[in-house]
Amino acid sequence: MTLFDRIDTPGCGCDTPDLAATLLPVDTALNRGLALVDPLTATEDLPLHQASGRVLARPVKARADLPRFDNSGMDGYALRLTDLNGTKTLPVCGTSAASDAPQPLPAGTAMRIFTGAPVPAGADTVVMQEWTTRTGNMVTFEKRPQTGSNIRRQGEDQRANATVLTAGQRLNARHLAICAGAGHGSVSVVSKPKIALLMTGDELIAPGAEATGGAIWDVNTPLLTSVLSDVADISFVYQVPDSFDAMIDAISSAAQDVDLVITSGGVSVGDRDHVKPALNLLGAEIAVSGVAIKPGKPITLSRLGRVPIISLPGNPLSAYVTWQVFGNPMLNKLCGLTEAVPPRRLVRAQTELRHKPGRCEYRPARFCGMDHSGLEVVECPSATHSGHLGPMAQADGLVLIPGDIDKTATGDLLEFMPF
Numbered sequence: 001m002t003l004f005d006r007i008d009t010p011g012c013g014c015d016t017p018d019l020a021a022t023l024l025p026v027d028t029a030l031n032r033g034l035a036l037v038d039p040l041t042a043t044e045d046l047p048l049h050q051a052s053g054r055v056l057a058r059p060v061k062a063r064a065d066l067p068r069f070d071n072s073g074m075d076g077y078a079l080r081l082t083d084l085n086g087t088k089t090l091p092v093c094g095t096s097a098a099s100d101a102p103q104p105l106p107a108g109t110a111m112r113i114f115t116g117a118p119v120p121a122g123a124d125t126v127v128m129q130e131w132t133t134r135t136g137n138m139v140t141f142e143k144r145p146q147t148g149s150n151i152r153r154q155g156e157d158q159r160a161n162a163t164v165l166t167a168g169q170r171l172n173a174r175h176l177a178i179c180a181g182a183g184h185g186s187v188s189v190v191s192k193p194k195i196a197l198l199m200t201g202d203e204l205i206a207p208g209a210e211a212t213g214g215a216i217w218d219v220n221t222p223l224l225t226s227v228l229s230d231v232a233d234i235s236f237v238y239q240v241p242d243s244f245d246a247m248i249d250a251i252s253s254a255a256q257d258v259d260l261v262i263t264s265g266g267v268s269v270g271d272r273d274h275v276k277p278a279l280n281l282l283g284a285e286i287a288v289s290g291v292a293i294k295p296g297k298p299i300t301l302s303r304l305g306r307v308p309i310i311s312l313p314g315n316p317l318s319a320y321v322t323w324q325v326f327g328n329p330m331l332n333k334l335c336g337l338t339e340a341v342p343p344r345r346l347v348r349a350q351t352e353l354r355h356k357p358g359r360c361e362y363r364p365a366r367f368c369g370m371d372h373s374g375l376e377v378v379e380c381p382s383a384t385h386s387g388h389l390g391p392m393a394q395a396d397g398l399v400l401i402p403g404d405i406d407k408t409a410t411g412d413l414l415e416f417m418p419f
């Protein structure tokens with residue numbers, strides 16, 4: 001069994017030798033792309049119910065001990081355990097319910113208590129009511145409990161002033177729960193990045209419109225707006241006409257208004273591929289222009305002033321793969337996430353995968369079962385086609401096939417990037 005877990009592609013090339021020299025390895029390109037991005041510094045305070053999915057800008061500390069006071073874990077009776085030496089029955093003196101502030105427990109008595117209620121001073125144990133028999137004002141303890149049973153101690157979960165969440169993580173339901181439990185009604189989050197989407201291709205028409213001649217439905221706009229809408233404000237989506245001047249205008253004006261520009265299509269070498277010539281004319285700092293990756297070879301990463309520009313290839317699978325591999329980590333960094341590059345995991349290949357040596361390949365993969373150790377097994381199409389939508393729609397993620405091999409074997413472990 002071979003473990004294919006590298007993302008570097010030493011000696012990788014392309015299908016044609018003359019292009020090979022100009023293509024960067026994936027990890028080099030990713031590092032260069034990340035270096036183009038400065039995390040946003042603007043923050044805002046949001047109430048917890050509006051903060052889900054946002055990136056925490058400042059650590060959250062507990063305002064008090066959690067729990068704030070010793071309280072009962074059961075409905076039952078609070079007592080001093082030594083009061084059961086020589087007897088099983090005690091008189092009941094008072095009640096402590098949640099929200100009460102009970103009087104101290106008189107010696108030789110038990111107090112009725114409910115789950116979450118403060119434990120009265122002097123009590124050291126709570127006995128669940130199923131272990132007791134109540135007769136009038138007397139309670140008989142049928143079993144002798146352990147000292148301290150059923151008491152949730154002040155501070156046993158978190159101590160006052162302890163950091164309960166560190167900055168730089170995307171807030172989920174569990175994070176918001178601990179913010180509330182730690183006494184906070186609002187949190188400081190990083191402002192949402194403003195993004196411009198520049199779509200190129202005169203052949204594109206809106207999905208659903210009547211298609212004639214060489215028109216094709218625009219797939220990348222819904223694809224990209226979907227991946228972006230939860231984490232960014234899409235300031236505008238503009239379909240740039242296939243002209244050099246229009247591309248220059250579109251990129252330069254977008255870069256004045258937003259924190260990140262994403263272009264789609266027009267990044268290859270054809271006469272109507274105006275993205276790179278426009279970036280060059282505008283004096284953009286081009287850090288990546290072509291990567292030894294399949295699909296998505298023409299991916300271009302640049303910056304105009306302080307604004308990063310991610311230029312995705314037009315083929316939908318190329319756009320999506322390069323978004324996952326480069327765009328998403330760059331956006332994560334812009335948003336202030338500490339872990340910009342999501343963790344990968346390993347999966348087992350259900351069949352052998354053939355691959356043309358040269359570029360490393362990210363192939364759509366779909367879960368189809370588990371092996372005897374619980375590791376997920378994936379199935380993949382026999383080849384990656386950058387214009388095919390079917391495998392992408394069915395996939396759960398991408399497997400990485402390193403650039404320098406011609407096939408992987410059935411049962412090989414492959415690095416997997418989940419969607």
Ligand SMILES: Nc1nc2c(c(=O)[nH]1)N[C@H]1C(S)=C(S)[C@@H](COP(=O)(O)OP(=O)(O)OC[C@H]3O[C@@H](n4cnc5c(N)ncnc54)[C@H](O)[C@@H]3O)O[C@H]1N2
Nearest residue numbers: 201218219220221265266267268273296297313314315318
């Ligand atoms: N002579 C060469 N030609 C090409 C090369 C090369 O190295 N030399 N690279 C190929 C590779 S690899 C890719 S990937 C594509 C990328 O080209 P562009 O980024 O310039 O993309 P376009 O030409 O604009 O479009 C490619 C393809 O995708 C369709 N498309 C574009 N936008 C959308 C959209 N929003 N929704 C759906 N489909 C879209 C477009 O109609 C084309 O079919 O270049 C190769 N060529």
Ligand code: MOO
Nearest residue numbers: 295296297318386
């Ligand atoms: O890089 Mo292209 O995506 O091979 O089709």
